[in-house]
Amino acid sequence: MKNVNRVFFCKSLSLVFLVPSFTRSHIRFTYSAAGASSPNRAIHCMASDSPQSGDGSVSSPPNVAAVPSSSSSSSASSAIDFLSLCTRLKTTPRAGWIKRDVKDPESIADHMYRMGLMALISSDIPGVNRDKCMKMAIVHDIAEAIVGDITPSCGISKEEKNRRESEALEHMCKLLGGGERAKEIAELWREYEENSSPEAKVVKDFDKVELILQALEYEQDQGKDLEEFFQSTAGKFQTNIGKAWASEIVSRRRKQH
Incomplete structure (x- = not known):
């Protein structure tokens, strides 16, 4: 032939x-x-x-x-460097649970992943980009790969926390090689921090919803009393979906007590 x-x-x-x-x-x-x-x-x-x-x-x-061209090799190198740094999100436990002696506490990445699922399964909300919410959910704590999980009980001011995280984010974006993806990550993070968009408000509510849902699960599985987490988030939800999901979690908690 x-x-x-x-x-x-x-x-x-x-x-x-x-x-x-x-x-x-x-x-x-x-x-x-x-x-x-x-x-x-x-x-x-x-x-x-x-x-x-x-x-x-x-x-x-x-x-x-x-x-591959030398350019794609360089891009691949930056991507793997960035992802290798992000592995700390998988291995760093959430500080609040450690301080309450929770066994095998969730990692930062665990927390962000379920927030991403929240955005994925949420119903459409007028004026809110659900895809953007998913991206924001997996980015909002990304700087903690470097600075760790800074909580109010750490004695660090909000201004200092923001400064540290801003510097960490800048370093991570440079590690990624700059460009459109790094710019997108930085913009999503800042938008969340500033609570400056409808998506940021939804994701901030998801952050609190995920917190109290995890608290409820630790109470059920380990017999803990984590009332303080419910108290600290009460009345702070900004969106209808956040209020509805939080109310459902609180209702289930009441039934088990």
Whole structure:
């Protein structure tokens, strides 16, 4: 069979190939450095029949390989550096639970993850971007990867806490390499801190809802009395969804006492 070469030009790494009906085919990838600074990088893909040897047998197709440009290697390095730093969010327990002698307390990442789920399952709210809420939920405590979980009982002023976290966030964004993603993370974090948007108000309520839900679960599982967390959040919810979910949690708590 005569070799047939076809070239596909694709704008992203999510590629769909229509492979010809013949079965002995292979695909070879080469990376084009052209436009490497753009998020829509070009991938040149060549599909061809498997070459036959002189005796008619079919040779094994070559390994699929991707040859990254120096720019993508640098981007990958920044991403892994950033993610490696963020592992501290998975290993740092929430300080409030430690001080109350809770066994196996949740990590900062545990807390942010369930907040992300809250945003995911929440009903649509007029004027609120639910996708933005999900992003904000997984970003709002990200600076704690460096500064740790600073609580009111730590004796650190709000101004000093914000200064430390702002510096930590700046460092993390530089580690990520700057650019659009780093800018987005910084903007989401500041918006949350300043409570300056409808999304920030929703996510701040989710922060408190997740806190009291976790407190209720620790009370049920470990026989703790964590009334102080319910007292500290009472009357501080800003949105209807926050008030409704908090009321449901408090109602369930009353039934078990």
